Amino acid sequence: MDPNFLLLSFVKIVVVVAVLLPLIAYTALAERRICAFIQDRLGPNRVGPFGIWQPLADGIKFLLKEDFTPSYVRKIYFWLAPAITMIPAMMALAIIPFGSWLGLQKMVIADLNVGILYTFGIVSLGVYGIVLAGYASNSKYPFLGGIRSSAQMISYEIAMGMSVIPIFLLVADPSVNRALAADPAWSAFLQGTSDLNLNHVVAYQAHGVWLVFKQPLAFAIFLVAAFAETNRLPFDLPESETELVSGYHTEYSSMKFAMFFMGEYANMIAASAMMVTLFFGGWTLPWLGLDHPAASVGMGIAQIVVFLAKVVVFLVVFIWVRWMWPRFRYDQLMNLGWKRFVPLALGNIVITALFLWARR
Amino acid sequence: MIVKRKALTWWERLYVPAVWNGLKITVQHFFRKKVTMQYPEEKWVVPPGYRGAPYLVKDQDGRTKCVSCQLCEFICPPKAIRITPPGPPGSPEAGNVEKAPKEFEINMLRCIFCGYCQEVCPEEAIFLMRDYSLTGFSREEMIYNKEKLLALGGVHHDTIQKWKHK
Numbered sequence: 001m002d003p004n005f006l007l008l009s010f011v012k013i014v015v016v017v018a019v020l021l022p023l024i025a026y027t028a029l030a031e032r033r034i035c036a037f038i039q040d041r042l043g044p045n046r047v048g049p050f051g052i053w054q055p056l057a058d059g060i061k062f063l064l065k066e067d068f069t070p071s072y073v074r075k076i077y078f079w080l081a082p083a084i085t086m087i088p089a090m091m092a093l094a095i096i097p098f099g100s101w102l103g104l105q106k107m108v109i110a111d112l113n114v115g116i117l118y119t120f121g122i123v124s125l126g127v128y129g130i131v132l133a134g135y136a137s138n139s140k141y142p143f144l145g146g147i148r149s150s151a152q153m154i155s156y157e158i159a160m161g162m163s164v165i166p167i168f169l170l171v172a173d174p175s176v177n178r179a180l181a182a183d184p185a186w187s188a189f190l191q192g193t194s195d196l197n198l199n200h201v202v203a204y205q206a207h208g209v210w211l212v213f214k215q216p217l218a219f220a221i222f223l224v225a226a227f228a229e230t231n232r233l234p235f236d237l238p239e240s241e242t243e244l245v246s247g248y249h250t251e252y253s254s255m256k257f258a259m260f261f262m263g264e265y266a267n268m269i270a271a272s273a274m275m276v277t278l279f280f281g282g283w284t285l286p287w288l289g290l291d292h293p294a295a296s297v298g299m300g301i302a303q304i305v306v307f308l309a310k311v312v313v314f315l316v317v318f319i320w321v322r323w324m325w326p327r328f329r330y331d332q333l334m335n336l337g338w339k340r341f342v343p344l345a346l347g348n349i350v351i352t353a354l355f356l357w358a359r360r
Numbered sequence: 361m362i363v364k365r366k367a368l369t370w371w372e373r374l375y376v377p378a379v380w381n382g383l384k385i386t387v388q389h390f391f392r393k394k395v396t397m398q399y400p401e402e403k404w405v406v407p408p409g410y411r412g413a414p415y416l417v418k419d420q421d422g423r424t425k426c427v428s429c430q431l432c433e434f435i436c437p438p439k440a441i442r443i444t445p446p447g448p449p450g451s452p453e454a455g456n457v458e459k460a461p462k463e464f465e466i467n468m469l470r471c472i473f474c475g476y477c478q479e480v481c482p483e484e485a486i487f488l489m490r491d492y493s494l495t496g497f498s499r500e501e502m503i504y505n506k507e508k509l510l511a512l513g514g515v516h517h518d519t520i521q522k523w524k525h526k
Contacts, residue, residue, distance in 0.1 A: 034390075036394075037389075037390045037394070038386045038389050038390050039389070040389055040392055040394055040395050041394055041395060041396045042394050042396045042398070045398075320386065323386065324382040324383065324385075324386045325378070325379070325382050
């Protein structure tokens with residue numbers, strides 16, 4: 001193993017985590033402020049100007065709270081569950097390209113050729129944390145919350161996976177591949193990557209229009225399935241306060257609860273990043289020369305900023321939707337996932353394939 | 361009574377009108393003026409007759425009106441008031457007022473702001489005024505003695521000054 005590669009990957013991982021954790025904290029603050037504004041009130045604005053240091057106060061609160069383990073829980077699983085929730089959420093960020101180059105380094109932690117398969121595998125692992133939390137808590141509300149959540153997440157993973165297939169049918173376009181190979185900047189950037197690589201998807205979008213315009217149905221299905229995967233409203237029955245007290249994190253306090261909380265927001269950030277990469281052009285913008293791989297460090301940084309700005313827009317959409325629409329009843333939710341989305345996604349694949357075949 | 365339920369149109373079953381209405385309403389509310397009152401920068405106006413903290417008053421000639429009859433001490437439900445009446449020689453600095461109290465303490469932590477002391481006082485010497493947020497660093501600090509109560513009470517303009525001509 002090349003020690004240089006290991007060292008640089010380690011640095012990239014540290015940087016990504018160092019950006020992710022404050023982003024999680026400030027997403028929580030943004031959620032409280034935005035929901036307050038929608039409800040005709042101000043949110044927390046005492047701790048700093050506009051409440052900027054509120055996440056710090058929250059962190060201190062979580063650290064100093066009593067970490068209570070009830071006597072009736074299954075101790076090992078109770079301890080493991082928050083970690084198992086948090087880890088796949090953070091791992092899902094490993095293959096997302098958040099920029100093009102910075103100097104000589106590609107701005108993605110793991111430039112896997114099967115990036116999208118990795119993502120779906122990791123997202124499937126996310127179910128275990130919640131199921132374990134519900135099972136370990138040994139109490140009715142967490143149990144129900146855990147069961148509901150596992151069924152919901154598994155159902156919507158199918159729709160999510162199938163909705164992304166037309167993207168990859170489109171991206172393997174030979175004429176676009178020829179154009180990219182002819183361009184020196186792109187061919188140097190995409191060297192060694194295959195058609196399924198997420199950087200290739202970004203390159204395809206830079207060469208044409210964003211994929212949201214070519215595959216709006218796929219985007220709609222992916223968006224709704226992302227809400228269901230992250231257990232956010234309108235699909236948040238597993239953790240709804242009015243239905244299930246606190247759902248699968250009822251029995252948790254202090255740092256373990258904070259880990260569930262952070263895991264939920266990390267999932268949101270990973271889902272937003274996936275949507276930005278697959279449908280909204282990733283780190284490119286059609287203007288200002290931001291649609292080629294960066295030639296200078298300045299452009300590299302600009303592209304990272306563009307990516308982060310798009311992720312923030314999606315996070316605001318997540319937050320906005322939570323405080324806007326009522327939640328689905330559980331049978332309506334499962335109905336939507338199996339009887340509506342799966343046929344729609346399959347139909348989308350068939351139609352895209354027919355369209356490409358007719359056009360060949 | 362039979363309630364007719366209209367079948368949902370195609371659009372409504374796709375939730376499109378629901379989604380659109382939700383977007384409109386939340387965006388309108390987002391940009392509206394907020395109802396929050398930012399205490400302590402903005403405070404509300406205390407209405408007249410508000411039952412705040414009880415304080416002793418002086419009349420416009422500087423006389424302490426309290427004659428330590430101890431009626432307020434007896435009627436106070438949580439026994440927040442403690443009065444030490446002066447001995448037979450009276451108090452030297454009382455002026456004309458007969459039997460002004462030697463020591464008058466109200467424990468603000470026990471006071472329930474009911475207003476009974478104001479209602480029962482025959483001399484109109486104690487009034488519940490406008491202070492609602494009382495703070496201190498210790499329990500001892502929150503037992504207000506006569507000087508503090510008089511200082512906070514201020515002057516009460518009397519039409520009939522009964523001690524003036526005695």
